Amino acid sequence: MSEPIRLLLADDQALVRGALAALLELETDLTIVAQVGRGDEVLDAARETNAHVALLDVEMPGADGLTVAGILHRELPQCRSLIVTTFGRPGYLRRAMEAGASGFVVKDTPAAQLADAVRRVAQGLRVVDPALAAESLASGVSPLTQREAEVLRVAALGGTVGEIARELHLSQGTVRNHLSAAIGKTGARNRADAAAQAAANGWL
Amino acid sequence: MSEPIRLLLADDQALVRGALAALLELETDLTIVAQVGRGDEVLDAARETNAHVALLDVEMPGADGLTVAGILHRELPQCRSLIVTTFGRPGYLRRAMEAGASGFVVKDTPAAQLADAVRRVAQGLRVVDPALAAESLASGVSPLTQREAEVLRVAALGGTVGEIARELHLSQGTVRNHLSAAIGKTGARNRADAAAQAAANGWL
């Protein structure tokens, strides 16, 4: 019988992190070696504890889970990433896989399946919800250019064209042109709608 | 030694629900008697299992946690509610307490404190984060009328004035008037900004 799988948990919500630790420690072949609440603490903690698998929430201070998955893939490839997220957005899934994550689990998943997902990832296998994978392929690559996405992201916060222009060091006319292009590409009625659709598709 | 506290868990995310169950079942004086994923299943489940305390997420299909807390308070007052939520919004806290909840915990709380919170609620005590309570009192009652809040809520979804008017069976002019009033009362620059600020203050 081999040694237990060493797990690192990264989630900014202490309650969720502690609860996940309690759940996973019920399994005798898993052991929690670290818990962090910020993305920028994961790499060091993974190194120091020799973690085999890192469970990463997407939205964390310091660095988001997708970025951290990329960092671990490059700098500590023996520590495999399993993304655990609230939003099963197809765009998140694509970006997670592109970043080098080994698995992607949404929080609707039955609790009993999480430990199995961890074991599969530890064995070097991929764990992806098939429905999400299909949806991800269907929604396709973002039609937005990098700048259009950036302007749309800032616009989503609710400012005026003038405020967006100041923040991004552009003219108002340029901002309007980018917004108009983004509205057209997403098939939306206005910038708020475009931002919502792009976010839902994982393009922001 | 008295009998264990009977707990019902209500959260639409199976993973989080299962993890919370695992965490709380580590305590010998607590026992999980039901787990539901929809707000409209809570009352029946609480009755059938004689739950002492119900842990309620806010955002659930069927009925949100705040509504359910009100229903339990009226129809099953011996089953006390403890709201467990991601967003520590002062408006949520006020509405939870007005609805009849006994406690309010955000998911940043250390996991070890959850069991203590459950025990205190079971004893008939109140559990509220003091910082959140202060913030809630500071942000005050919503300045928006019921209709203004409703128009703003629909507007936040990104539709045009025409679409909002159709959905709420109002004229476009009336919708513009309500939006303008809401923008003024929140001190925002536009409806997107107004919706964001109202949401942050718990007024939506």
Add this chain to the structure above:
DNA sequence: TCCTGCCCGTGACATTTGTCACGTTCGCGG
């Protein structure tokens, strides 16, 4: 009974948004 506020609506007008055409510069790939 009267006053107040909410809700509804219309109309006029100023401001902002969004569209479109056009042009220049730059980087990248064939």
Add this chain to the structure above:
DNA sequence: CCGCGAACGTGACAAATGTCACGGGCAGGA
């Protein structure tokens, strides 16, 4: 070297948003 697309910008114009004044009906409280 050339073509193409992205990024930036201007200007004109139509459509939408937001503001404001005004008025009527209704419910609730003094």
